[in-house]
Structures are given as structure tokens and as C-alpha cells.
Amino acid sequence: MPPAPTRPGRRPVGDDGKLVGIVLVSHSAQVAASVAELAKGLAGTGSAVPVAPAGGTEDGGLGTSAELIAAASASVDRGAGVAVLTDLGSAVLTVKALLAEGDELPEHTRLVDAPFLEGAVAAVVTASTGADLAAVEAAAAEAYTYRKV
Numbered sequence: 001m002p003p004a005p006t007r008p009g010r011r012p013v014g015d016d017g018k019l020v021g022i023v024l025v026s027h028s029a030q031v032a033a034s035v036a037e038l039a040k041g042l043a044g045t046g047s048a049v050p051v052a053p054a055g056g057t058e059d060g061g062l063g064t065s066a067e068l069i070a071a072a073s074a075s076v077d078r079g080a081g082v083a084v085l086t087d088l089g090s091a092v093l094t095v096k097a098l099l100a101e102g103d104e105l106p107e108h109t110r111l112v113d114a115p116f117l118e119g120a121v122a123a124v125v126t127a128s129t130g131a132d133l134a135a136v137e138a139a140a141a142e143a144y145t146y147r148k149v
Contacts, residue, residue, distance in 0.1 A: 018078045018079045018080040019048060019049050019050065019078055019127055019128070019130065020049070020078075020080045020081050020082070020083055020123075020127040020131065020132065020133050020136045021049075021051070021052070021073070021075075021076025021078055021080070021081070021083070021106075021127075022036075022039070022049060022050070022051045022052070022076060022082070022083050022085070022120065022123050022124055022127060022136075023051075023052050023053075023054055023069065023072045023073050023076060023082060023083070023084045023085070024039075024051065024052070024053050024054065024055075024085055024116070024120055025055070025064060025069055025072075025084060025085065025086040025087065025091045025094070025095060026053070026054075026055040026056075026086075026087040026088075026091065026116070027055065027056065027062050027063055027064060027087060027088055027090070028055050028056055028062055029053065029055035030055065030056075031087065032053030032054060032055025032087075033053040033055065035116065035117055035120050036051045036052070036053040036120070038117070038120075038121065039051060039120040039121045039123070039124040039125075040124060042121050042124070042125065043121075043124045043125045043127075043128045044128065047124070047128045048128070049124050049127045049128045050075070050076035050077075050078060051076065051124055052072035052073075052075050052076045053072065054068045054069045054071070054072035054073075055068075056068075063090070064090055064091045064094045065094075066094055066097070066098055066104070069084070069094060069095060069098060069105075070098060070104045070105060073105045073106055073109055074106060077106035080108075080132065081108035081109065081110065081132070081133030081136075082105065082106050082108065082109040082110070082133075083109075083110055083112045083123050083127075083133060083136050083137055083140065084105075084109060084110065084111050084112060085112050085114055085116055085119050085120050085140060086111070086116065087116045092111070095111045096111060099111060108133060110133060110137055112136075112137050112140045113141055114137075114140035114141045114143050114144065115143050115144060115146075118143035119140035119141070119143040119144075120140070121143075122139040122140045122142065122143045123136050123137075123139060123140040125139070126139035126140075
């Protein structure tokens with residue numbers, strides 16, 4: 001059987017089982033979980049994209065947790081990279097600190113500059129097509145241009 005055709009930035013889904021993982025970092029566990037649920041739902045039934053929320057603190061409060069972010073990132077790592085989207089300032093700073101440490105997050109983890117909700121949906125939908133990390137990042141970042149009126 002010949003290999004499935006691919007487009008630039010894409011590979012056949014299922015050939016190697018490696019999809020880009022998505023981590024959604026919010027100051028609220030409920031917000032992160034809800035955005036993850038919405039993005040996966042909009043990607044379609046059966047979407048195998050690994051998505052993990054990393055919201056709030058270990059004790060359930062508002063804030064961000066380096067430990068929760070690192071655990072979520074490890075849980076979605078399938079070898080194709082991890083895209084991390086954040087909601088607000090200190091979430092960005094926490095992810096940047098983890099990336100600077102160099103050994104806390106999986107290899108090929110990127111902090112994606114994108115709107116949280118729209119970027120998450122674009123990232124998960126794009127990852128579900130088998131797109132690589134660069135294409136997932138670009139799709140999420142492109143969500144800044146979405147106009148509502």
C-alpha cells in the first residue's frame with residue numbers, strides 16, 4: 001500500500017500515532033477544563049488530540065502552578081511537540097520560566113502567542129488533522145485575526 005499523500009506541515013494521521021499535544025493554562029481550573037472540553041468537542045467526535053488543562057493551583061485556588069503545567073505537558077507529549085496556550089500574565093511568566101529551566105517540560109514544547117479560547121480551538125482542530133507543531137502554532141496565532149463583526 002503506498003503511503004498516504006501529505007501536504008506541507010501535515011502528515012498522515014495514525015501513521016506514527018504522534019499528534020501535537022495541547023496544554024491550556026488558566027488561572028482557573030474550571031476555565032482551563034471548560035476550554036479544553038469545548039476545543040475537543042469542536043474538533044469532532046473521536047478526536048485523538050491529547051489536550052490537558054492546567055488551571056489554578058494544587059489546592060484548587062486561583063493562580064498558576066508550575067507543577068500542574070509540567071504534569072499536563074508530560075501527559076500530552078506524544079513525540080510531536082507540545083503547544084502551550086495561556087490566559088493571563090503570570091501564566092505566561094510561569095511557562096516562560098519552565099521553558100528557561102530546560103528540563104521541566106517535554107522537548108519541543110512551545111509557548112504559543114494566541115488568544116486563549118479561539119487559539120485553543122484552532123490549535124486542537126489543526127492538530128487533529130495531523131499537522132506538525134509549527135502549523136498548530138500558526139493556526140492558533142492566526143486566531144488573533146478572527147473578526148466577529
